[in-house]
Amino acid sequence: MYSSVLVILISLAIGTIAYPSTWDHVVHERRQVMPEGWNRHSRLHPERVLPMRIALKQSNIDDLDSHLMRISSPDSEDYGKHWSYEEIVDMFAPSPDTVQAVHDWLLSAGIIGDRVSKSRSLGWLHLNVSVGEAEALLRTEYHLYEHEVTRQGHVACEAYHVPRHIQSHIDFITPTIHFDTKVLPSRTNEKRSGAGFGHSGRPPWLPKVSPIAKPILNNLQDCHNNVTPDCLRALYGIPSLPPGMRTNVKYTPQSYLGSDLDVFFSNYSKSQVQRRPTLLSVDGGDVNDIPNLGQNTESNLDLQYAMALVNPLNVTLFQVGDMIETDYTSFNNFLDSIDASYCSSNDATDNVTSPTVDAIYPDPLPGGYTGPRNCGGHAASKVISTSYSYNEHDLSPAYETRQCNEYAKLGLAGTTFLYCSSDYGVAGSQGRCLDPTTKSYNDGSSGSSMFVPSFPSTCPYVLSVGATQIKPNASVTEPEIACSTKIASGGGFSNVFQMPSYQSQAVKSWFRNYPPPYGAERFNNSQLTRGYPDVSANGARYVVALLGGYNYHLYGTSASAPTFGSILALINEARMNIGKGPIGFINPTLYAHPYLLNDIVNGTNPGCGTAGFEASPGWDPVTGLGTPNYPRMLQFFLSH
Numbered sequence: 209m210y211s212s213v214l215v216i217l218i219s220l221a222i223g224t225i226a227y228p229s230t231w232d233h234v235v236h237e238r239r240q241v242m243p244e245g246w247n248r249h250s251r252l253h254p255e256r257v258l259p260m261r262i263a264l265k266q267s268n269i270d271d272l273d274s275h276l277m278r279i280s281s282p283d284s285e286d287y288g289k290h291w292s293y294e295e296i297v298d299m300f301a302p303s304p305d306t307v308q309a310v311h312d313w314l315l316s317a318g319i320i321g322d323r324v325s326k327s328r329s330l331g332w333l334h335l336n337v338s339v340g341e342a343e344a345l346l347r348t349e350y351h352l353y354e355h356e357v358t359r360q361g362h363v364a365c366e367a368y369h370v371p372r373h374i375q376s377h378i379d380f381i382t383p384t385i386h387f388d389t390k391v392l393p394s395r396t397n398e399k400r401s402g403a404g405f406g407h408s409g410r411p412p413w414l415p416k417v418s419p420i421a422k423p424i425l426n427n428l429q430d431c432h433n434n435v436t437p438d439c440l441r442a443l444y445g446i447p448s449l450p451p452g453m454r455t456n457v458k459y460t461p462q463s464y465l466g467s468d469l470d471v472f473f474s475n476y477s478k479s480q481v482q483r484r485p486t487l488l489s490v491d492g493g494d495v496n497d498i499p500n501l502g503q504n505t506e507s508n509l510d511l512q513y514a515m516a517l518v519n520p521l522n523v524t525l526f527q528v529g530d531m532i533e534t535d536y537t538s539f540n541n542f543l544d545s546i547d548a549s550y551c552s553s554n555d556a557t558d559n560v561t562s563p564t565v566d567a568i569y570p571d572p573l574p575g576g577y578t579g580p581r582n583c584g585g586h587a588a589s590k591v592i593s594t595s596y597s598y599n600e601h602d603l604s605p606a607y608e609t610r611q612c613n614e615y616a617k618l619g620l621a622g623t624t625f626l627y628c629s630s631d632y633g634v635a636g637s638q639g640r641c642l643d644p645t646t647k648s649y650n651d652g653s654s655g656s657s658m659f660v661p662s663f664p665s666t667c668p669y670v671l672s673v674g675a676t677q678i679k680p681n682a683s684v685t686e687p688e689i690a691c692s693t694k695i696a697s698g699g700g701f702s703n704v705f706q707m708p709s710y711q712s713q714a715v716k717s718w719f720r721n722y723p724p725p726y727g728a729e730r731f732n733n734s735q736l737t738r739g740y741p742d743v744s745a746n747g748a749r750y751v752v753a754l755l756g757g758y759n760y761h762l763y764g765t766s767a768s769a770p771t772f773g774s775i776l777a778l779i780n781e782a783r784m785n786i787g788k789g790p791i792g793f794i795n796p797t798l799y800a801h802p803y804l805l806n807d808i809v810n811g812t813n814p815g816c817g818t819a820g821f822e823a824s825p826g827w828d829p830v831t832g833l834g835t836p837n838y839p840r841m842l843q844f845f846l847s848h
């Protein structure tokens with residue numbers, strides 16, 4: 209009797225005091241690289257409140273790839289059988305066990321159930337915690353970080369821990385190590401600032417522009433000097449005036465200038481004067497009709513060309529974010545708007561999402577958008593092209609994987625996502641490279657600098673688009689080469705994503721036949737990781753009407769991506785006209801049928817003090833499989 213009582217007492221004592229501390233805590237995420245320009249400033253006061261979000265592990269997520277491949281491989285009998293949103297939500301919503309396990313963990317830490325709310329899809333839990341609670345829960349220390357140029361503040365920690373048995377139930381927690389505070393346009397300021405604007409600097413970036421020196425003749429003999437819509441039609445075999453429809457995503461403050469569209473159309477697409485894209489606003493996004501070179505270049509470029517190439521149908525413009533939260537608006541804000549199941553917020557009026565990761569709507573800052581955050585308010589278009597990117601190192605693998613899975617889920621629903629491969633060849637944004645020893649960025653001139661891959665291009669579920677150019681003095685009918693004038697086509701290998709099955713043969717044959725002169729000291733040469741870009745299109749010397757005239761050529765993969773996207777939209781339209789569904793996730797088809805593309809075999813993508821990789825026959829990490837061959841693609845896709 210006596211001993212039995214004692215045993216009970218001991219176990220009670222263990223139960224109350226030692227329960228959490230005997231759990232085996234493991235590091236869940238640790239930041240590898242400090243995004244450039246940020247410094248640790250001070251500890252946060254323990255009573256400061258953090259809005260915490262926990263991204264729960266989705267169920268059946270390991271099957272996502274095989275589901276997507278089944279409906280995206282042209283030889284599969286399920287090819288083109290896209291899923292409904294309900295089917296997608298049902299398949300991937302986190303399991304009740306997952307929700308319960310995380311709830312129990314929070315409860316054990318004294319965070320009682322009514323402080324925790326769930327998002328509609330069950331994908332997220334959110335709660336307000338004090339810094340002290342968060343530090344105890346995650347075995348970490350929170351600091352305020354400050355950007356050395358902008359003085360912008362950001363709350364983060366270096367690493368955080370969770371109990372081992374919880375680890376399999378969560379993707380990641382915010383705010384913790386993440387710094388995805390700004391999406392950068394992929395092109396850059398010619399007057400490169402010595403400050404080395406990092407990933408999150410408030411932008412003085414301007415797109416890559418260069419004054420137009422020679423007169424614009426607007427004929428096909430002049431395409432090597434001036435690229436116009438007719439040059440692109442000639443290069444890729446696009447008929448003029450086919451029907452089409454496509455989508456473009458813009459992150460405020462980037463905005464088109466209507467008067468510039470009209471100048472452009474009056475020269476290159478007369479029937480479209482006064483036409484505008486159909487605006488779908490996300491989180492206060494609006495067209496800001498104030499001339500500004502830095503803010504108009506990207507949007508003017510994309511819309512002038514996309515609208516001309518798919519004329520007579522309309523282009524839809526998703527304008528994301530108000531003018532206040534521009535440093536925080538992220539791809540997630542956009543994804544939320546087209547997929548309610550991705551949304552972290554409980555309902556459309558929730559405004560306590562993580563201010564340290566994505567923009568918060570309604571905007572708490574003066575002058576901001578006061579409406580609700582957009583959650584599933586827009587239908588996803590079938591072709592979505594985005595001309596922004598991050599350095600893969602600047603986000604965490606868990607964060608990137610979750611976003612990447614979202615592209616796969618939208619692929620299941622029939623949407624094609626295109627991302628530009630970025631404009632710095634093998635280097636990262638602004639031409640920066642990574643010192644593997646100090647884990648910091650450098651300019652690539654020292655011996656120890658690794659190539660920096662670009663996300664979302666490294667996500668296997670997007671179509672990554674690199675850049676080509678017409679050879680100097682060559683005619684528009686000669687093969688193009690990789691673009692290395694003013695910009696260099698982004699390309700390389702992920703450190704995060706495994707090589708997808710659809711490209712393994714093509715990539716392995718590149719390693720075998722054209723082994724690069726660099727090894728693991730420069731890039732992940734394991735032959736196990738995702739290679740990009742997948743394809744390419746012209747990205748040099750685009751004639752763009754900007755601030756009322758044609759004073760600048762524009763260069764960049766952010767010209768290539770909308771051009772390629774326009775072609776896919778034309779193909780979707782042609783399929784629709786004969787009763788077929790959208791092409792959706794297209795990568796497996798393109799790799800299985802490379803003759804749908806014009807192979808690009810010359811040129812390099814320099815960066816980090818190297819010549820970069822070389823374009824070669826077949827796939828290469830400079831121009832991918834090549835540029836679009838519209839007639840072949842059309843014929844193929846109309847018969848599949």
Ligand SMILES: *[C@@H]1O[C@H](CO)[C@@H](O)[C@H](O)[C@H]1NC(C)=O
Nearest residue numbers: 259323324325334335336560
């Ligand atoms: C967090 O705090 C805000 C502001 O005090 C409140 O509106 C919100 O409902 C809280 N969220 C949760 C999940 O308790």
Ligand SMILES: *[C@@H]1O[C@H](CO)[C@@H](O)[C@H](O)[C@H]1NC(C)=O
Nearest residue numbers: 424425426471474475751758
């Ligand atoms: C645009 O059209 C105007 C008026 O027809 C013409 O004067 C001008 O040269 C054209 N510019 C270009 C770049 O084609």
Ligand SMILES: *[C@@H]1O[C@H](CO)[C@@H](O)[C@H](O)[C@H]1NC(C)=O
Nearest residue numbers: 484485486487520521522523
């Ligand atoms: C294109 O947009 C215009 C103006 O917004 C609208 O009137 C027209 O119906 C649209 N056309 C199509 C085909 O959607």
Ligand SMILES: *[C@@H]1O[C@H](CO)[C@@H](O)[C@H](O)[C@H]1NC(C)=O
Nearest residue numbers: 557558559570572578579580
């Ligand atoms: C959240 O939004 C509601 C209405 O949209 C507003 O009344 C409230 O003040 C907001 N809360 C915060 C913390 O911004």
Ligand SMILES: *[C@@H]1O[C@H](CO)[C@@H](O)[C@H](O)[C@H]1NC(C)=O
Nearest residue numbers: 422432433678679680681682
């Ligand atoms: C292109 O043609 C111009 C004029 O004919 C000539 O001056 C120039 O050297 C040529 N450039 C190249 C790269 O062939």
Ligand SMILES: *[C@@H]1O[C@H](CO)[C@@H](O)[C@H](O)[C@H]1NC(C)=O
Nearest residue numbers: 703704705706732734736737
């Ligand atoms: C290269 O990729 C492989 C496979 O994902 C991974 O195991 C390895 O850690 C990566 N190497 C580096 C240096 O990141």
Ligand SMILES: *[C@@H]1O[C@H](CO)[C@@H](O)[C@H](O)[C@H]1NC(C)=O
Nearest residue numbers: 679686687688689809810811
């Ligand atoms: C590619 O380069 C090779 C040799 O450098 C040259 O012979 C060939 O003509 C070039 N091809 C093109 C399409 O520029």
